[in-house]
Amino acid sequence: MNDRIQNAFSNGKAFIPFVTCADPDISLTEELVLAMVDSGADLVELGLPFSDPIAEGPVIQQADERALASGFKIHDLFTLIERLRNHTQIPLVCMTYLNPVYRYQKDRFLMSAKQAGLDGMIIPDLPYEEQGEIKGSCKTHEIKLISMISPTSRERIITVSKNSEGFLYCVSSLGVTGMRASLTDNAKEMVELAKAHSNTPCAVGFGIHTPEQAHLIASYADGIIVGSAIMNIIAEKGSESVQPVSRYVQQMKQAIMV
Numbered sequence: 735m736n737d738r739i740q741n742a743f744s745n746g747k748a749f750i751p752f753v754t755c756a757d758p759d760i761s762l763t764e765e766l767v768l769a770m771v772d773s774g775a776d777l778v779e780l781g782l783p784f785s786d787p788i789a790e791g792p793v794i795q796q797a798d799e800r801a802l803a804s805g806f807k808i809h810d811l812f813t814l815i816e817r818l819r820n821h822t823q824i825p826l827v828c829m830t831y832l833n834p835v836y837r838y839q840k841d842r843f844l845m846s847a848k849q850a851g852l853d854g855m856i857i858p859d860l861p862y863e864e865q866g867e868i869k870g871s872c873k874t875h876e877i878k879l880i881s882m883i884s885p886t887s888r889e890r891i892i893t894v895s896k897n898s899e900g901f902l903y904c905v906s907s908l909g910v911t912g913m914r915a916s917l918t919d920n921a922k923e924m925v926e927l928a929k930a931h932s933n934t935p936c937a938v939g940f941g942i943h944t945p946e947q948a949h950l951i952a953s954y955a956d957g958i959i960v961g962s963a964i965m966n967i968i969a970e971k972g973s974e975s976v977q978p979v980s981r982y983v984q985q986m987k988q989a990i991m992v
Contacts, residue, residue: 738825738853739777739878739900743935747952747990748776748901750937751983752829752961754797755780755814756806758972764817765976766968771824773980774987779856779959782811782830789858793962797969808838815850827854827880827900832867840868844875854878854900862894883928885920895932901957902928904938922954945989952990960986 742748751770755763767778783801787794815826828847835843835857847855855877860868862881872879878900883891885905895902906921925936938951939959948958967982968975 738823739827740935742777742825743901743956745776747955748935748937748957749774749948749983749987749990750777750779750939750957750959751775751964751979752779752781752794752939752959753968754783754794754801754965755811756783756801756804757797757965757968758800759804760806760810760814762968762973762975764814766979767818768821769976769980770983771822773983775824775983776957777825777827779961780811780814780826780828781961782808782828782834784831784834786833787831791962793965793969797965800969808834808843809846812846812850812852815847815852819851825853826851827856827878828852829856829858831859832857835868841871841875844868844871844877847877848875852877854880856880856882856903858882862890862897883924885924888927891924891927892931895928895934898932898934901935901937902932903959904928904936904955906938906940906942906951921951925955945985948986948989958986958990 753763753766770778781794783798783806785802787798865879869879880900880903881894881898882903882905883894904921904925921938928936935956937957937959938955942948942951942958942960943963951958964979964982967978971978
């Protein structure tokens with residue numbers, strides 16, 4: 735099977751934008767994803783709207799609320815992916831919580847995801863120690879289960895890194911998502927430790943929103959993940975957000991070409 739996620743990291747640093755599905759509606763999400771692909775995105779993270787997104791800051795929480803208020807249903811995710819696959823083979827990864835997956839029925843969710851063309855899943859409320867709940871089913875349906883690491887213990891970072899697949903989502907600092915004025919050196923130390931024990935690409939997220947931050951992190955990481963800054967543009971511009979988001983993605987992609 736062609737590993738689209740691996741390909742995303744094969745030609746230099748990967749820029750990974752995040753977008754909440756159906757904020758403000760699903761047709762705009764499709765347009766935004768295709769525009770981001772044209773602007774240099776290497777992999778796109780699709781946020782599944784959820785009523786209790788515990789890892790998210792206020793920007794993405796509010797995006798989830800708007801999407802759910804617009805009538806978003808889980809099957810809309812699969813329809814969106816199918817439509818995107820008519821135009822692009824860029825790797826697509828879903829950021830979701832466990833509750834929607836189990837509410838939809840785990841194997842039904844994963845089978846639908848695979849048929850639609852999803853490449854991977856990130857589940858922030860699934861501890862590494864409990865990945866057995868879903869990892870076997872992900873393997874059956876050829877969906878990569880992306881692990882997350884944060885600046886905690888060395889032993890945990892090493893263990894998770896050694897057993898990772900797709901890419902490692904490296905959380906730059908503890909807390910929820912959201913733009914940060916400055917980033918600590920914790921992310922660099924974490925990435926260096928992970929890369930010493932695994933060949934899985936490391937992409938850093940949480941807090942990154944300026945080209946300067948992206949450039950700095952790209953000096954040691956394999957990819958950059960940006961969500962809240964993009965969702966801020968969408969919240970402000972609504973149906974007129976495609977061009978501003980495209981320009982932002984271009985700027986960030988240029989910044990990480992080190």
